[in-house]
Amino acid sequence: MKPIDLGEIAILTSPNPVTLVCTELPDGDTNLAAISWWTFVSYEPALLGIAMLKTGYSGERLMATGRCLLTVPSVEIAGPAFRCGTVSGRDKKKAAGFGIELQAVEGSKIQAPLHSRLIVDCALQERIETGDHYFYICRPERAFADEGKVGLFAWNGYGYLAPAIRADKG
Numbered sequence: 450m451k452p453i454d455l456g457e458i459a460i461l462t463s464p465n466p467v468t469l470v471c472t473e474l475p476d477g478d479t480n481l482a483a484i485s486w487w488t489f490v491s492y493e494p495a496l497l498g499i500a501m502l503k504t505g506y507s508g509e510r511l512m513a514t515g516r517c518l519l520t521v522p523s524v525e526i527a528g529p530a531f532r533c534g535t536v537s538g539r540d541k542k543k544a545a546g547f548g549i550e551l552q553a554v555e556g557s558k559i560q561a562p563l564h565s566r567l568i569v570d571c572a573l574q575e576r577i578e579t580g581d582h583y584f585y586i587c588r589p590e591r592a593f594a595d596e597g598k599v600g601l602f603a604w605n606g607y608g609y610l611a612p613a614i615r616a617d618k619g
């Protein structure tokens with residue numbers, strides 16, 4: 450073992466999970482943000498946590514509406530999904546601007562990328578302050594999956610999005 454910079458931790462945990470957080474814009478359109486810091490935080494009751502920068506727009510929209518869709522983008526939109534992590538929804542309509550086709554989600558006012566492996570419809574339960582991020586604890590209420598789609602992960606820290614391949618499967 451050798452000492453490493455703390456910044457390298459994310460590289461050594463790669464591939465990391467990634468979700469496109471979908472929130473409702475004031476005009477009813479959908480905002481998309483790439484977020485790697487998301488996880489289950491309780492099984493019973495089921496609770497998911499997402500850490501988002503205090504300055505990000507998705508957190509503001511989540512607070513305003515109390516709802517989000519947590520989606521796992523699939524391989525067809527690897528490039529556009531990554532770009533959703535490089536610009537704020539305050540400045541750009543990301544789905545239209547990056548060519549991400551959206552689909553309606555049963556029971557939700559928010560849309561999700563058509564190319565999604567997983568869609569989880571969530572209600573905000575609580576927001577916790579954590580340094581430069583807020584940690585949003587959400588209750589998953591409904592989930593939809595297309596297991597035929599290949600989901601994306603963040604590689605080289607948060608450097609690019611690509612599928613994960615099981616080394617033990619050859």
Ligand SMILES: Cc1cc2nc3c(=O)[nH]c(=O)nc-3n(C[C@H](O)[C@H](O)[C@H](O)COP(=O)(O)O)c2cc1C
Pocket residue numbers: 467480481482483484485486487500501502504505506507508531533534535536537538539582603607608609
């Ligand atoms: C692969 C990847 C992972 C990211 N993970 C996070 C994250 O976990 N939390 C966060 O606050 N921002 C993360 N970002 C950065 C946000 O996506 C970025 O700040 C984005 O502009 C936020 O958009 P919004 O202002 O529309 O919410 C990530 C970006 C990329 C490319």
